[in-house]
Amino acid sequence: MENEITVLFVSYHSDDIIEKSIMTIDKNIKIVVVENSKNKIFKNKLEEKYSNVRVLIPQENLGNGAGINYGIKHIDTMYAFYLDVDTEVFPDTIQNLISAAKQIKEFSILAPKINNFEYKKECYIDFQNKSKYSKMKFVTGCALFFDLKIFKEIGFFDEKIFLYYEENDFYKRCIAKKKYIFLIENSKINHKGNSSVDEKYTDEIEINRNWHLMWSTFYFYKKHFGTIKAYVKILPKLISAFLKFIFFSLINNKKKRDIYYARFNGSLNSIIGKKSWFRPKITK
Numbered sequence: 001m002e003n004e005i006t007v008l009f010v011s012y013h014s015d016d017i018i019e020k021s022i023m024t025i026d027k028n029i030k031i032v033v034v035e036n037s038k039n040k041i042f043k044n045k046l047e048e049k050y051s052n053v054r055v056l057i058p059q060e061n062l063g064n065g066a067g068i069n070y071g072i073k074h075i076d077t078m079y080a081f082y083l084d085v086d087t088e089v090f091p092d093t094i095q096n097l098i099s100a101a102k103q104i105k106e107f108s109i110l111a112p113k114i115n116n117f118e119y120k121k122e123c124y125i126d127f128q129n130k131s132k133y134s135k136m137k138f139v140t141g142c143a144l145f146f147d148l149k150i151f152k153e154i155g156f157f158d159e160k161i162f163l164y165y166e167e168n169d170f171y172k173r174c175i176a177k178k179k180y181i182f183l184i185e186n187s188k189i190n191h192k193g194n195s196s197v198d199e200k201y202t203d204e205i206e207i208n209r210n211w212h213l214m215w216s217t218f219y220f221y222k223k224h225f226g227t228i229k230a231y232v233k234i235l236p237k238l239i240s241a242f243l244k245f246i247f248f249s250l251i252n253n254k255k256k257r258d259i260y261y262a263r264f265n266g267s268l269n270s271i272i273g274k275k276s277w278f279r280p281k282i283t284k
Helices: 015-022 040-049 063-072 093-104 148-154 166-176 199-225 227-250 254-271
Strands: 005-011 030-035 053-056 079-083 087-089 109-114 133-136 143-147 181-191
Touching: 005 015, 005 063, 005 093, 015 040, 015 087, 030 040, 030 063, 040 053, 063 079, 063 166, 079 093, 079 148, 093 109, 093 133, 093 143, 093 181, 143 148, 143 181, 148 166, 166 181, 166 199, 199 227, 199 254, 227 254
Parallel strands: 005 030, 005 079, 030 053, 109 181
Antiparallel strands: 079 143, 087 181, 109 143, 133 181
16 A cells, blocks of 8 residues: 555645644655745654655745645655645545545545535535445545546646635546546545644734635636626625725724735735735744
């Protein structure tokens, strides 16, 4: 198994979180961490502590999708298993995914079942006939298993997207090429959610997330559904963000003012065609 797969993380100031995930992975399995913060102390710490871990530091903060692309270009195994830094696997999680991959063969993504989480009916291609390997329209992006040959045939993640909707964009391209996404019921993970960055950076990351959520919403809908649908999707959010920005400015609530300004600004930048340029202002 250890020669067939590499586990991939994309991290950004996740020093206090990622180790909990690494410790749940078999020490014989290769792990690649793409660290977007340029933190060489973090790189040295992980590589000294875990012999199976390699930390890559790109020249700039790539975001999530481009970070996955960067990591995959440095992986030489048949399979890659991307995990959010706040996930935990079980002893049979990865082996069950590999077993499923060998049975299904033609797939774009395999996704493990997330404990204490259930997908809505509309996420399934055929909910009435769901099975141990169910075809999906959508799975959460916290744990994605790839056959790298098929991944490269479909095309890498869209690097214009820094954060949010990068997996939705990839899923649509997968299904268009009839390379389906499967939910693997007997492969399970735990996922904390919203805890991928150290707590001391929470406020700055929240601003960053809100900016990119709005930017990516308009970009994704315009790319896949056309300009009119993109405007229908984003304009109510833009107007709401502007009004809330004014309100929270008047009552001097700086935290919420900054969040809604980020939402407004992210929407506007996407509408006028500017690239996804916003980055968190974190120094260490």
